[in-house]
Amino acid sequence: MLQRLEHLLGIEDLTREQISFILDQAKPFQEFQRHPLKKLATLRGKTVALAFFENSTRTRISFATAAARLGADTMNLQAESSSLKKGESLLDTVRTLEAMRPDGIVMRHSSSGAPEFVAKRLGVPIVNAGDGTHEHPTQALLDALTIRDRKGQLEGLNLTILGDVLHSRVARSNIHLLSKFGVRTTLCGPAMWVPRELETLAPNVRRVTRIEEALDGADVITALRVQTERLHEPALAAEEYILRYQLTPQRLQLARPGALVLHPGPMIRGLEIDDAVADGPQSCVLEQVTNGLAIRMALLYHLVGGAAVEPPPPGKVPDKAQ
Amino acid sequence: MPTTNDRLLLLKNGRVLDPASKTDARHDVLVHGARVVRVGPDLTSGDAEVFDATGLIVAPGFIDLHCHLREPGQEMSETIETGTRSAARGGFTAVCCMPNTQPVNDNASVTRSIIERAAAAGTVQVWPIGAASVGSEGEALAEIAAMKDAGIVGVSDDGKPVATARLMRQVMDYCNSLDLPVIDHCEDPSLFAGGVMREGPRSIRLGLKGIPAESESICAGRDVELALLTRARLHIAHMSTTAALEYVRHAKKLGMRVSCEVTPHHFTLSDEDVRYDTNYKMNPPLASRADRAALIDGIADGSVDAIATDHAPHHPASKDVEFDRAPFGIIGFETALALTLGELFHTGKISLPRMVELFTTGPARVLGIERKIAVGSPADLTIFSTEHAWTYHASESPSKSRNTPFDGRTFRGAPVATIVGGQMVYRCERVATA
Numbered sequence: 045m046l047q048r049l050e051h052l053l054g055i056e057d058l059t060r061e062q063i064s065f066i067l068d069q070a071k072p073f074q075e076f077q078r079h080p081l082k083k084l085a086t087l088r089g090k091t092v093a094l095a096f097f098e099n100s101t102r103t104r105i106s107f108a109t110a111a112a113r114l115g116a117d118t119m120n121l122q123a124e125s126s127s128l129k130k131g132e133s134l135l136d137t138v139r140t141l142e143a144m145r146p147d148g149i150v151m152r153h154s155s156s157g158a159p160e161f162v163a164k165r166l167g168v169p170i171v172n173a174g175d176g177t178h179e180h181p182t183q184a185l186l187d188a189l190t191i192r193d194r195k196g197q198l199e200g201l202n203l204t205i206l207g208d209v210l211h212s213r214v215a216r217s218n219i220h221l222l223s224k225f226g227v228r229t230t231l232c233g234p235a236m237w238v239p240r241e242l243e244t245l246a247p248n249v250r251r252v253t254r255i256e257e258a259l260d261g262a263d264v265i266t267a268l269r270v271q272t273e274r275l276h277e278p279a280l281a282a283e284e285y286i287l288r289y290q291l292t293p294q295r296l297q298l299a300r301p302g303a304l305v306l307h308p309g310p311m312i313r314g315l316e317i318d319d320a321v322a323d324g325p326q327s328c329v330l331e332q333v334t335n336g337l338a339i340r341m342a343l344l345y346h347l348v349g350g351a352a353v354e355p356p357p358p359g360k361v362p363d364k365a366q
Numbered sequence: 367m368p369t370t371n372d373r374l375l376l377l378k379n380g381r382v383l384d385p386a387s388k389t390d391a392r393h394d395v396l397v398h399g400a401r402v403v404r405v406g407p408d409l410t411s412g413d414a415e416v417f418d419a420t421g422l423i424v425a426p427g428f429i430d431l432h433c434h435l436r437e438p439g440q441e442m443s444e445t446i447e448t449g450t451r452s453a454a455r456g457g458f459t460a461v462c463c464m465p466n467t468q469p470v471n472d473n474a475s476v477t478r479s480i481i482e483r484a485a486a487a488g489t490v491q492v493w494p495i496g497a498a499s500v501g502s503e504g505e506a507l508a509e510i511a512a513m514k515d516a517g518i519v520g521v522s523d524d525g526k527p528v529a530t531a532r533l534m535r536q537v538m539d540y541c542n543s544l545d546l547p548v549i550d551h552c553e554d555p556s557l558f559a560g561g562v563m564r565e566g567p568r569s570i571r572l573g574l575k576g577i578p579a580e581s582e583s584i585c586a587g588r589d590v591e592l593a594l595l596t597r598a599r600l601h602i603a604h605m606s607t608t609a610a611l612e613y614v615r616h617a618k619k620l621g622m623r624v625s626c627e628v629t630p631h632h633f634t635l636s637d638e639d640v641r642y643d644t645n646y647k648m649n650p651p652l653a654s655r656a657d658r659a660a661l662i663d664g665i666a667d668g669s670v671d672a673i674a675t676d677h678a679p680h681h682p683a684s685k686d687v688e689f690d691r692a693p694f695g696i697i698g699f700e701t702a703l704a705l706t707l708g709e710l711f712h713t714g715k716i717s718l719p720r721m722v723e724l725f726t727t728g729p730a731r732v733l734g735i736e737r738k739i740a741v742g743s744p745a746d747l748t749i750f751s752t753e754h755a756w757t758y759h760a761s762e763s764p765s766k767s768r769n770t771p772f773d774g775r776t777f778r779g780a781p782v783a784t785i786v787g788g789q790m791v792y793r794c795e796r797v798a799t800a
Contacts, residue, residue: 056571134688155688156573157642176690178573213573244567 051163051170052343054179055220063221066342067189073338073345074189076113087116090348093146095121095138096173097153102309103173103182106333107150110340116348119146138162148348151175156213169347177211182343183308184217186336188225190328191264193335194304198225204258204299205229206289207268207316208237214308215268219245232258233268233289234280255289262299266306267291267317282315292318296326304328371399371788376411380419380749384426385723386738395424397745400787405739417790419749422782422797425722426737427459427746429729430699431549431627432524432603432674435461435492437483438476439468444679444766446480449699450489451764452677454792456699457725457781459746460491461677462733464524465502472497472508477516489791490784491746493519493733495549498537504529507536514544519733522549524603527585531592538598547599547625547732552585552610553650562690564637564651572640574689579657582650583609590617593624601732602626604676606650608660615669625732627674628661630705631696635771644685644692645771648678662709665724666716672729675702679767697765701758701772703750707779711752718752745788752779754797 049062076082092111096104099122111118121141134153141149148169151159156176163170174180192198203222209215209231219229223246231238231251243249252258259265270285291305305317305327313319322329375397382393382405394409395402430453436444446463453461463480465471471480477494484492496518497508502525510521521541528534528550541548558581563569565576586602590613593600602614605626617624631648636655640646653661664670678695685692706724710716716724725748730737739747760773784792 133683133686135686153688155690158688160642161688176573177575210570216571216573239570241565241567241570245571 049347051159052181052347053160053163053170053172055181055184055217056179060224063185063188063224066185066339066346067192069342069346070185070189070335070338073341074335076341077334077337082113083115084113085115086345087111087114087349090116090147091119091145092116092344092348093119093121093141093144093149095141095149095151097134097151097158098174100152100173102333103152106336107173107340110337110344113337114341114344114349116147116344119144134158134162135165138166142166142168148344171343171347174213177213177216179217179220180213180308181217182336182339183214184221186332186339187218187266187306188221189335189339190306190332191304194328195263198222198227201227201263202261202300203227203229203264203266204262205231205266205268206255206258206291207233208271209233209242209268210237210239211271212268215266216245218266219249223247223249230258230262234285255295256298259295259298262303264304264306265291265296265299266308269308269310270312270316286315290316290318291321293320293324296321302326306332309333373788374398374411374414375785375788375790376409376414376416377419377424377747377749378416380422380424382424382739383719383722384739385719385727386426386736387740389739390719393424395739395747397785397788400745402739402741402743402745404741417749417783421751421753423718423722423750423752424739425748425750426726426739427784427786428457428703428725428748429733429737430458430461430675430677430702431601431672431729431732432629433461433463433677433699434466434679434695435463436679437467438479442681442766443684446483446492447487448764448766449677449679450484450487450492452697453699454489454784454786455764455781456675456701457703457748457750457784458490458699459748459784459786460493462493462495462519464495464522465497466525470497470501471495471513472500472502474509474512474516477513477518481517490786493517495520495522495524497521498523498528498548499533502526504533507540510540510546511544514546518546520547520549520601522551522603524549524551527551527553527555531588534589535592535596538592538596538600542596542598545734547601547734549601549603550585550589551603552582552589552605554581554584557581557584562647562651563640564653566637566654568637568640572642574640577651579607579609579653582607583613586610586613590614590622590624593617593622594620599623599734600625604629604632604650604674605670606632606653606657606661608657611660611664611669615664618669625671626669627672627729628665628670629674629676630698630702630709631771633658633661633665634705634709639771642689643771644687644689645696645769647689647692647694648676648696649694662715665710666720670724671732673702673706673724674729675699679765680769681766682768685769696770697760697763697767698770699765700763701770701775703781704758704777704779705772707752708777712778745785747785748781749783749785750779750781751797754778754780754782756780756796
């Protein structure tokens with residue numbers, strides 16, 4: 045029997061079976077995104093709180109849309125308007141939110157571990173929408189779904205992650221997830237952003253210094269965003285980054301034919317990725333966004349739709365569009 | 367201060383462990399008033415109150431070189447009264463409180479007020495540490511001589527390092543002339559840089575900002591060099607790294623007056639134990655497993671002079687927050703002895719006499735004082751069991767704070783009675799004695 049998820053706090057503690065289950069559950073929701081009338085009644089009467097203690101546009105809109113398409117109502121809490129700015133503790137803020145009886149809380153926070161902190165103290169399912177430099181599990185799930193669709197399976201693939209891996213929650217979640225499926229991961233970026241301890245995160249993770257070597261044999265390439273807000277770190281000149289690590293069409297040719305290019309967004313064209321690659325046939329960037337909706341619908345369906353115990357039949361939408 | 371105390375107290379049949387005289391024998395100890403008056407086998411005294419110490423260790427009073435009592439200024443977390451009661455339960459007869467109160471203990475009037483409040487509380491002795499610089503801000507020298515007259519036993523800007531090498535040199539020169547030890551919280555602020563746990567595989571996995579071990583050892587190296595230059599007495603606080611320990615070993619080999627302390631949490635836990643629980647957040651952070659092993663070696667081979675708690679109370683609401691927003695530190699008086707017994711003695715890493723040294727003559731030597739059980743010496747005594755089985759419940763502590771990773775832990779060995787100036791300030795009811 046598959047362990048029913050109470051929360052989605054990270055990928056690290058999920059089993060391969062649980063991950064496959066979520067990816068399978070997302071399949072009908074992928075189909076659904078092409079439906080002309082994108083509204084289900086599955087979560088009608090349910091409320092999903094979107095607690096974004098750290099700014100987010102893409103992820104927040106994706107969760108809000110996923111909730112809306114499932115028929116749920118949403119409550120919004122945003123960093124700028126949050127009472128945290130007025131000195132309220134996180135615990136008091138989320139307890140206030142809980143008192144409004146949401147059926148699930150989607151939470152983003154700049155502190156690693158904040159969703160776990162909240163999950164241990166509230167009785168509401170918590171979905172981690174990114175915590176500090178720890179995990180971003182829904183991004184890893186939508187990336188896995190994208191890769192599995194294009195490559196048929198995850199097993200045996202070579203993944204290359206480029207950029208600021210140290211500060212990337214996306215990278216950590218991706219490494220945890222894909223490693224469970226036997227994917228070999230190569231990390232490459234400026235040395236201070238790719239510390240050797242990253243190799244201990246999961247099996248089959250290695251670091252290489254030169255991008256040419258990192259791309260050799262790659263089936264999937266994830267270019268991470270160069271986080272310009274990390275200015276308190278010793279700044280690296282953008283020109284240096286471009287010279288050594290930008291994903292260009294020439295460099296992409298070193299990867300396996302048909303290698304996929306992923307980017308968690310927002311993308312800075314001309315910095316970590318060249319236009320021609322971002323818009324090229326190997327790019328999955330927009331597919332990732334659409335798959336994000338499917339993954340988030342599947343998760344909300346599973347975590348918030350407490351009554352719905354049975355997964356939807358494969359290939360079929362779980363409820364007729366309204 | 368209690369003025370007259372003519373009471374006779376006879377501690378019967380305990381194993382007296384006195385590192386100063388290298389005594390390890392079944393003896394009785396007769397206390398009259400505030401002094402030890404006789405030590406020897408089969409003592410009798412008709413009208414003395416008798417404490418049966420059969421099966422227990424009778425040691426000189428334990429000294430904690432490093433704690434935070436939070437008064438004045440942070441009484442929500444602790445007061446001198448609650449902190450010293452907790453210390454007494456931990457078997458400590460004297461504690462050195464760090465100066466990072468509000469206001470900072472950087473002048474004689476704060477020092478005097480701490481000593482007066484401690485006397486009024488009437489439990490264990492409180493020996494304040496004065497700030498090295500005004501406000502511990504690392505600029506001007508604090509009123510160290512006036513504080514010494516008022517009763518400080520050392521100086522430190524604890525919570526942070528003495529800011530610059532230049533200031534440290536001045537502090538050392540000046541304290542040398544006053545015969546005071548300089549205690550440093552070793553940390554390189556530019557490497558520390560907002561970190562919240564030790565840098566390593568675990569910090570990478572948790573996505574918590576790491577502090578490299580070199581943050582401590584670079585500063586320890588600076589301090590040892592300056593101690594060599596100034597010939598000052600240097601004591602490295604809450605040491606947590608192999609490299610800092612090597613600097614201390616090197617200094618000792620050169621015959622320098624350099625000493626160090628290790629906390630029970632640093633020899634019990636490692637960074638691999640850290641989780642998203644702020645009771646695992648302390649500064650210095652829990653070290654790597656290799657560093658932890660090196661610290662234990664240093665304790666066993668004599669390189670480490672003392673075990674100190676770094677008791678750092680924080681009221682519950684301040685710790686019940688996101689990991690990176692929580693203050694550093696845990697409470698430690700009541701678990702110190704039991705952790706030391708469990709991790710170091712029962713595992714065979716150190717002998718019982720060595721363990722007693724680490725709580726008595728070791729810290730005493732750092733402060734330049736004596737600690738012994740002898741005729742005429744002050745009746746500051748710690749009586750403990752190496753075997754008593756018990757469970758630690760932070761909720762039962764007289765401390766105002768509950769921030770400890772050891773809540774609910776079961777232990778073998780505990781303080782049984784704490785005697786300060788002939789007064790029994792703590793007596794563990796759970797251990798039956800006659």
